[in-house]
Amino acid sequence: MSGVFRWSESMSLRWRLTLIIMISSLVAMTVAMGVFIYFDSSYFRDSLRKELGVNATIASSQVEAALLFDDAREANKILQGYGAAPHILRIVIYDAVGSVFALYHPPHLIDLAAPRHESLQMGINETERGYAYVRPIEVEGERIGWIYLESDQTELKRRQQWYIPALAGMALIFSLTGFLFSFRLQEAVSGSIGALAQLARQVSREQDYHLRAEGNYSHEIGDLYASFNAMLSQIESQNERLARHADDLARTVELRTAELKEVNENLKRELEDRRAAEESLRESERKINIALKQAVSATQVKDKFVSLVSHDLRSPLAGVLGMVEILRDETTYRLSPAERMTSLAKIHGSLSSQLELINRLLDISRLQSGNIEIHKRFLEGRPLVMSQFERVEMFAQRKGIHLVNDVPADTRLLADPILYAEVIYNLVNNSVKFCAAGDTIRVYLPDDRPHTLAVSDTGPGIAAPFAPNLFRHDIRTTGRGSAGETGTGLGLPYCHDIMRAHGGALTVKSQEGEGATFYVTLPTSRMSVLVVEDIPLHRTLIARLVEMIGDIEVREAEDGVEALERLKEYRPDLIVTDLLLPRMDGYAFIERIRSNPQYDDIPIIVVSGGGEGEEAEVDGHMRERVFTLGANDFVSKPLTPDDFIPRARRFLHPV
Amino acid sequence: MMRLVALAALSVSLLAPMAAEEPVSALQLKAAFLYKFTIFLEWPEAAFADSKSPIVIGVLGDKELAAATAETVLRREVRGRSFQVRSYMWEEDIEPDVHLLYLSPGADHGEFIGRLPKARAKAPHAFLVSDGEESVLRGAHLAFTLRNDRLQFLINLEAATAANIRISSKLLRLATIVDAMGERR
The missing domain is CATH 3.30.450.20 (PAS domain)
Known part of the structure; x- marks a missing residue:
């Protein structure tokens, strides 16, 4: 048994x-x-x-x-x-x-x-x-x-x-x-105990003391269930008490830690502040020293420059003054009408060169003081060179000089249209001045230098001692042209300044007697467009269209908030935005852009809506509203290359 | 009964057999029969003075049988009654309280016949036993006979009934019943 x-x-x-x-x-x-x-x-x-x-x-x-x-x-x-x-x-x-x-x-x-x-x-x-x-x-x-x-x-x-x-x-x-009966009968006992056992296993496995034994039993089984539940309740309440205690402890520790951390942070910040203050003090000191030095050297350069220029300014004036006195004193100098005309012509010439000199001085001054800003656009290289040639054409023809424009028709340049044209003009004009009959002035893209336009001539070249100082304001390197032309001597330094303002460079390669070649180099930076559109497919489409215009960098943002973030990182040359955007819509975004002086000149093209009838009316309202906010153009969807590209190119590529 | 005595060793399981030392003689067998008859006979109440009165067996004209019978019934009882055995020489001596009377036929059968009425008169309740078929026909209630060397008996049921003596059917089964006419049943 x-x-x-x-x-x-x-x-x-x-x-x-x-x-x-x-x-x-x-x-x-x-x-x-x-x-x-x-x-x-x-x-x-x-x-x-x-x-x-x-x-x-x-x-x-x-x-x-x-x-x-x-x-x-x-x-x-x-x-x-x-x-x-x-x-x-x-x-x-x-x-x-x-x-x-x-x-x-x-x-x-x-x-x-x-x-x-x-x-x-x-x-x-x-x-x-x-x-x-x-x-x-x-x-x-x-x-x-x-x-x-x-x-x-x-x-x-x-x-x-x-x-x-x-x-x-x-x-x-x-x-x-x-067996059959006992199998049924024992369930009354073992079923309840089995359920309890299973619950006990579950409790021990899951550590879940919220569980309760459910069942309406009397006598011992009922007592067992009640005891088990009471035990679970006790454990649960003890656990809760422990947990509460632990929580209190954790909170206290957290509080103390936070306090300590804050004290530490404060100390650290104080330390950093102090260090930063010292650093900035040193930095300012350094800057002041540099500025002082620069100021001193600039002052010296200016002094030299002024002494140079003042001579140029005074000499013609003295000549003009003498001429005027001769013309005024009819009694002493009896001038024939022909002599009078000659004198007047001399006066005119002097004053003209004087005016040119003063203009150039003002230009240089403006450029150096930062009053002239560089506004880059895509320029077509060949027409630009052609129009500069037109300015000197008569002069060149008269001297028997050939002008050759070898810039390819599809050449695009990213530069300030006015200032860059000025540089080309100056260089061409300079060459015409020093070249003689039979010489050739050729503008082309040199194979070995990217982003560069070369202005080359077959003229006398530049004497070696002059070459390094060609672009300096404080050293006069100019001389008389082949036909006795004079110059201010300020042209090349001015051009040099313009190219530096572009982030590019102006260099010269020459040997006396073998002509000279000036290289006008632009920086490698591309134009940039920010596309603000929440639908990825539309974003991609706009990006593709923009890239068809030229080598343009496209950055993307899903809505106004993200676009503003992007603007903190860089400055696009054009913003293309949709109107219906999450978080910050197109209207709010345009308003924000236009109210910030930092960005208010960035052109904005709105791409939205599209439709006929009632929708067209809505389209009209939208158009009106975005233009009021300061948008530069409005393009209706669906976008087509024929419609979008010319409009976008207007801002990237002024005609 | 001879075999009974002759056999010796008795099984342990068969307890207290009837003891017998020597071969049973014809006399002893007859004496035993006389005793055994009393077991199957029933007398009227008047035959006994009281309930303790002994059964009296009388033997007329055979002293040896009387002695053998006395020996047989010694210390025996039937239905609570002990036995008395009396030996008579003459029929005039027969006492009226005799219950079973053996009448020896003697050498002369005629003498016996003559004695029978006297004996019946002397002992009115007596069951009369004698030898030979003739005696039964003449008024004896039971008579011994020898057939095939076996002692057997004839019973005159009529006569016994007339004497107011009842004979057990068990005994009757063993006997040859004859009536006064000599017919057998």
Whole structure:
């Protein structure tokens, strides 16, 4: 039994309960069956003893006289009378010394001899075919013999033999029924305990103490559930208390840490501030020193320049003054009308060169003081050179100089249109001045220098000592032209300044007697367009269209907020924006751009709407509103290259 | 009964058999029969003075049988009654309280016939036993006969009934019943 329970320890509660119920019912059933069999067989023996006893008594009394008078024949006759009695198998009468006196058995059982009296026991004897009853025959207190009466109980015996298989069969049926019942019944117990066990596992696995055992049970299971739930509640409330405590602790620590951090931060910031202050102090000091030096050197340059220029300014004035005095004093100098005209022409020439000088001075001054800003546009190189040639054409023709424009038709230059043209003009003009008849002035793109326009001539070249100082304001390098032309000497420095203002350069390559080549180099920077559009496909389309215009950098933003961020990083040459944008729409974005003096001159093209009828009306309203806000153009969707490119090019590429 | 005595060793399981030391003689067998008859006979109440009165067996004209019978019934009882055995020489001596009377036929059968009425008169309740078929026909209730060397008996049921003595059917089964006319049943 304990073995079974040890073995069952590895089983689930459900199976153990089933096993216990089944074992109990099997044991109870076996006991009941045993008791039944015991009582059944003892009752059977009792009734058999009674039945056989009665039969034996009657038979004995019938044969006693025959036995007493030794009449075996009559005794046998009497026994024959019992042959009709059911189940009688044998009747044997023994005499007083145990010899067989009379015998009866059914006629068909001829093999049945009388058992030897030595083997008999008084009372019930079990025999091969049934039971036999043995009792003495007594008359008046004297034993005169024995009677042996055997009853055929084959059927009964067979029935008894069936008890074992019947018991086994019933045990099987009971077991099955018991199993089914117990399987159902134990669920009432194991189901609830199983659910509790599962919950306990879940709680321990998930550490979730909010879980509760649910179920309406009474008695022990109910108590178990209630206790388990109470335990969970306790753990939960303890956990909460711990957590609250931990939270408090964490908050306190956090608070202290934050305070410490703040103190640290403050200290650090103070330190940094101090360091920065010292740094900026040093920086300003340095700047001041540099500025001082620059100022000193600039002053020196200016002084030289002024002394140079003042001579140029005074000399013509002195000449003019002398001429005017001669013309005024008619009495002293009697001038012929021809002489008068010559003098006036001289005065005109002097004043003209004076005016030129002053203009140039003003230009230089403006350029240096930053009053002139560079506004880059895409320029077509070939027409630009052509128009500069036109300015000196007559002059050149007169001197017999060839002008050759070798700039390709598709050349695009990103430069300030006015100032850049001025540089080209100056260089060409300079060459015309120094070249003689038969010389050629050629403008072209040199293969070995990118972004560069070369102005080359076959003139006298530049004397080596002059070359390094050609672009200096404070050293006069000019000389008289091939036809005796004079110059201010300020042209090349001015051009040099313009190209530096572009971020480019002006250099010269020359050898005396072998002509000179000036290289006008522009920086590599490209024009830039900012496209503000929230739909990626539209953004890409606009970018493609812009890139068809030329080598233009395109940056993108999804809405006004992002576009403003981009503007902090760089300055685009054109903004193309949609109106319907997330976060900050096109209207607000245009308003912001136009209200900021830093950006208010960046051209804006609005790309939006599009449609007919009512939508066209809406389109019209939008158009009106964006122009009021300060947009430069409005392009309706859908965009087409034919429509968009010329409009955009206007701002990138003025005609 | 001879075999009974002759056999010796008895089984342990068959308890207390009838003891017998020596072969049973014809006399002893007859004495035993006389005793055994009383077991199957029933007398009227008037035959006994009281419930304790003994059964009286009278033997007329055979002292040896009387002695053998006395020996047989010694310390025996039937239905709570002990026995008295009386030996008579003359029929005039027969006492009225005799319950079973054996009449020896003697050498002369005629003498016996003559004694029978007297004996019946002397002992009115007596069950009359004698030898030979003739005696039954003449008024004896039971007569011994020897057939095939076996001691058997004839019973005159009519006469016994007339004497108000009831004979058990068990005994009757063993006997040959004859009536006054000599017919057998």
